Amino acid sequence: METHTRSASTYDVLRAHGVDRRRFLKFCTMMAAAMGLDATVVPQIVEALETKPRLPVIWLHGLECTCCSESFIRSSHPIAQDVILNMISLDYDDTLMAAAGFQAEENRKRTMKDYSGQYVLAVEGNAPTADGGVYCTVGGETFLNILQETAENAKAVIAWGSCASNGCVQAAKPNPTGAKPIHELISHKAIINVPGCPPIAEVMTGVLTYILTFGALPELDRYGRPKMFYAQRIHDKCYRRAFFDAGQFVETWDDEGAKKGWCLYKMGCRGPTTYNSCPTFKWNNGVSYPIGSGHGCIGCSEENFWDDGPFYERLSSIPVPGIDSTPDAIGAVAAGAALIGVGAHFISTEVRRAAGKKIGSDTEAQGKEGR
Amino acid sequence: MATSTHEFDPQAMGQHPEQYFRREYVWQLPVRITHWVNAACLTVLFLTGLYISHPLLAPSGEAVHHFVMGRVRQFHFAAAMLFTVTFMVRVYWFWVGNNYARSGFPYVWRPQWWADLFRQAADYLRLERGHVHLGHNSLGGATYTVFVIFLGWCQIFTGMALYSESNPGGILNRLFGWVLPLLGGSFQTHMWHHFFAWGFVVFAILHVYIVLYDSTQYGNGLITSIISGYKFYQKGDFKED
Ligand code: SF4
Numbered sequence A: 001m002e003t004h005t006r007s008a009s010t011y012d013v014l015r016a017h018g019v020d021r022r023r024f025l026k027f028c029t030m031m032a033a034a035m036g037l038d039a040t041v042v043p044q045i046v047e048a049l050e051t052k053p054r055l056p057v058i059w060l061h062g063l064e065c066t067c068c069s070e071s072f073i074r075s076s077h078p079i080a081q082d083v084i085l086n087m088i089s090l091d092y093d094d095t096l097m098a099a100a101g102f103q104a105e106e107n108r109k110r111t112m113k114d115y116s117g118q119y120v121l122a123v124e125g126n127a128p129t130a131d132g133g134v135y136c137t138v139g140g141e142t143f144l145n146i147l148q149e150t151a152e153n154a155k156a157v158i159a160w161g162s163c164a165s166n167g168c169v170q171a172a173k174p175n176p177t178g179a180k181p182i183h184e185l186i187s188h189k190a191i192i193n194v195p196g197c198p199p200i201a202e203v204m205t206g207v208l209t210y211i212l213t214f215g216a217l218p219e220l221d222r223y224g225r226p227k228m229f230y231a232q233r234i235h236d237k238c239y240r241r242a243f244f245d246a247g248q249f250v251e252t253w254d255d256e257g258a259k260k261g262w263c264l265y266k267m268g269c270r271g272p273t274t275y276n277s278c279p280t281f282k283w284n285n286g287v288s289y290p291i292g293s294g295h296g297c298i299g300c301s302e303e304n305f306w307d308d309g310p311f312y313e314r315l316s317s318i319p320v321p322g323i324d325s326t327p328d329a330i331g332a333v334a335a336g337a338a339l340i341g342v343g344a345h346f347i348s349t350e351v352r353r354a355a356g357k358k359i360g361s362d363t364e365a366q367g368k369e370g371r
Numbered sequence B: 001m002a003t004s005t006h007e008f009d010p011q012a013m014g015q016h017p018e019q020y021f022r023r024e025y026v027w028q029l030p031v032r033i034t035h036w037v038n039a040a041c042l043t044v045l046f047l048t049g050l051y052i053s054h055p056l057l058a059p060s061g062e063a064v065h066h067f068v069m070g071r072v073r074q075f076h077f078a079a080a081m082l083f084t085v086t087f088m089v090r091v092y093w094f095w096v097g098n099n100y101a102r103s104g105f106p107y108v109w110r111p112q113w114w115a116d117l118f119r120q121a122a123d124y125l126r127l128e129r130g131h132v133h134l135g136h137n138s139l140g141g142a143t144y145t146v147f148v149i150f151l152g153w154c155q156i157f158t159g160m161a162l163y164s165e166s167n168p169g170g171i172l173n174r175l176f177g178w179v180l181p182l183l184g185g186s187f188q189t190h191m192w193h194h195f196f197a198w199g200f201v202v203f204a205i206l207h208v209y210i211v212l213y214d215s216t217q218y219g220n221g222l223i224t225s226i227i228s229g230y231k232f233y234q235k236g237d238f239k240e241d
């Protein structure tokens, strides 16, 4: 798919694709806004995209469903997928490239050699580790090996999506293939996690623009996520939050509250525990996002979201095999048992008293021992 | 058994000193205050917590006129902060208070402690007076250690971690944020926070019952002691702690 010289800048490539300067500047401005940077940074972005050679990127696909790529090529800005795909020099992407077979693998090897220490490794999906990694092989090699080999000389690693960032569905219990997120497989490398199933297109574009403009990874949080996109919960910016604070909740999918657009908390909404940018960017060119369509958030960008109980319940069950109850149900039973216990003690005390026996009589020699 | 309802007779007192009660200042003011503040906080925390997880009775009308969940959460957080502070005061008093402030410490490595624990449990089950301690006996101490101190720490850590989620990178988040991944994420941390909360309910039931039982059976002023600080004992009771 590579038709431009490698040293061409993003802007050169865009011009060649018929994108005019006005649209290019609009894109740069939007990116600055998306990253939460102020207007003075726009010239910096413009300059970087104009002058810097495009970022060489090797894009690997492991155990995954390709929804990250699907999301990526649907970036919402007018320049759309054309820009995005041309912003970086996608030297290897087994889903999108024209090359196949040996030729494809050769591409990867060549980029690894020519751009050693400069290329960015973008990983979609993760690697199974059980039985030597045989559950995912590409061109006869285990994905685990390919991943580690390609990461060796990468400048940085981008873990796209929940699979690469925290395991996603294939690492859900019982995880038969031993799938592990990228940060558990690669060490001594700068890794940026961009979770979400899939991550939002604007977030992916924003991350790449940042790396290209500033030549470094953006500021990351405790979980290796870019702070600019994952610093707030869905709940913090949800437009239904007013109903939450008021105490107005949907109880069933077709009740009055649902029609009035009340908060979906009782329907299992994971907004209060999920960090992502959905309320800001929304999905599909900013049309809507799950809560906007009347469905709770399922927490797709959070670790273990598949294992955290039914999507439509607020609380997960306690993690004790064979017991499928929430802590509240168990707690109520325990409290009931305690009540029965003290009740029985009280009754036996009264029975004994009624029988004329002494309660609390001094029985044994006293003062024998200390505590 | 002898009780203080006996008519006071100085001569009999000399002959049967074990039948008469003496008074001892056991619970110092900070112990009593932290006890009641914590009791109030835990009640508020549990009830508001129940509402937060299972909100009932949606108010009708426009959201702008209501702030039910918001208010309940405010109370929950305020009570949580107060609980944390008084909990710390009590921990401090463990060191600087009188010996009774330290009573009930689980000396699990001492066989004597275990003997006292089983004997106390047996006494309660056989409805016998057995030995009466002025401070906490082993069984009481073990109960407080597990249900109040251990669960208290659990709730403080999980609660603060959850509270800190609204400001990642903030001071609370830096202090307590590590709890979340440790317990398997925010959602699982919520689950444990609920689980531990019920421990306080079980504790409250046992605690209130046994206090009533002791106080009526032994007539040692156990209930009033947490108000006045004074407990009564007879010769033969364990005064040490
Ligand atoms: S992160 Fe989850 S969503 Fe993205 S490709 Fe993987 S399975 Fe699909």
Ligand code: SF4
Binding pocket: A234, A235, A236, A238, A239, A240, A241, A242, A244, A262, A263, A264, A265, A269, A270, A271, A272, A291, A296, A297
């Ligand atoms: S719908 Fe979900 S994210 Fe929105 S306010 Fe309710 S609980 Fe929070």
